Amino acid sequence: MPQSISSMIRKPIVAGQFYEADFELLEKQLQRCFSHRKGAGGLPVKKRDRQVVAAVAPHAGYPFSGPCASWVYKAVGETKLPDVYVMLGVSHNGLPSAISIQDWQTPFGTVQTDKEFARAVEQNSNLKVDERPHRMEHSIEVQLPFLQFVNRDYLQNLRICPIIISEDIPFDEAARGIVKASKMTGKRILVIASSDFTHYGVSYGYTPFADNVKEKLYGLDKGAAELIAKLDAYRFLEYVDDKGATICGKHPVAAAVECAKLLGAKKGRLLQYYTSADLMGDYATAVGYAGIVFEKTADVKGEQ
Template identity: 55%
Template sequence: MTRFPIVAGQFYPAGQKNLKKQIEKCFSSEFGPGSLPAQKNEKTIGIISPHAGYAFSGPCQASAYKEIAESKADLFIILGLSHSGFPSCLSMEDWKTPFGTVKTDKEFQNQLSGELPVDESAHASEHSIEVQLPFLQFVNNKPRIAPIIASHDLPCKGLAEKIFKAIKTTNKKPIIIASSDFTHYGLSYGYMPFEKNIKENMYRLDKQAIKEIMALKAEEFLKYIRETKATICGKYPIAVLIELCKKIGAEKACLINYYTSGDIIQDYSSAVGYAAIKVI
């Protein structure tokens, strides 16, 4: 079975040629890394990457994916979220994109399925993993993936332990990808804790959350979100990434790129923050 794209033609071009052009543009953008990937970074264990439309979050995604270009990893564990509220679950299907089919690592997912349920319906209507795949295909030849929704139903340490156990059992050398946008500000998002100096306040709000991520403090990161009610949609994928990367041997995380959609269109009345972070 194959999971077909649901936001091709909306979040990113549906045609292979135009998709390649847009991703190349994301890499060369003033909001992105400024150039196409030139060499791999062997030390990177994980990345945090946004999942909005490429016109907005694409340059930030490019900054993250440049860090894992031509990686020797034999598995990319992609931690998405469920905007619809589904609990944590796996997908066993291969995933189709305009660049072709991305194979799911059946051995790994079968091992993990003893700990987590398989629910293709939860993945069928969720875009947070799908939007990562064209960038992953662009920087790595024929990657194998483990698509996982990380949700509110399981403690982050517990889910990280389940995934780590499967990594050890299958002897994989993975890179972990957490899919998340940062603060969603505006009436349409139901979040307006400030009405003046919106850009500065969004930066301040997100940078404090990023500070906890960079310190690899998952519980403090989640506590900060509870206290501020910051609308960071992928908080659970991020927290699981932190705990999982620490088990693999991570020592720190580094902020690579940050901006908001308001910076692109110069309108902050309804804006979303995007961050590219690497864990090493």
């Protein structure tokens, strides 16, 4: 008898490419992300007294975006384990928004999806369960080893709700549905949006400037990050459209910003930003990576 969709496991598609496929090698790779000169400088401390309710993390290969992501996951790892991590991804293939109820496998093991919460999101929004957009999409998958790594003492209780957010559904309606599902089920959530920032270069079809590329690219992405930190999702999307900035996950980011506002955050904080060219030394092609967190408390801890 064939397995039902809900009982099947979503297998990794970029293990061995974006990150190591071997358990021990992946663990060492993640440790290097934290200790990297662009990384957070240390692993999460055991004391979980932060109140992160939402975040934005990059999703490129770990040698490139991993050090930036470490800043986000250090803050996540120092926050009390939520009942559900709501993982918001983008479809690089242009497929529609969709919830996944499959469990997700990584080299560290299988991450369970909270099916009750996922169905509550479906009930309270226009989002529907559909595994097809998730099958060949890496944006959520790349976040999961980081999530497991910083929650390694709590893996039995780790639950996720993977959702692709595309432009077919208004981001604010999706956000309201997610937060309504949290209230309906009584489950505390932490929302993580997966997105890289501007992709610059001929290969990306985006070369709005030819000189002072580093300074202009930094300025472009920092302008977007400032609007995100102000919890202004509408102006953020307007800014991206006006500038033509190639921020691939603008819709999941906007949804996460709206969730953060609904969950009680008053502002966000840019913890780290750099580009792939800062690591490679060639600005002919560059991708921006930003790590942003939203906390309930007035002061967001952590230094850039």
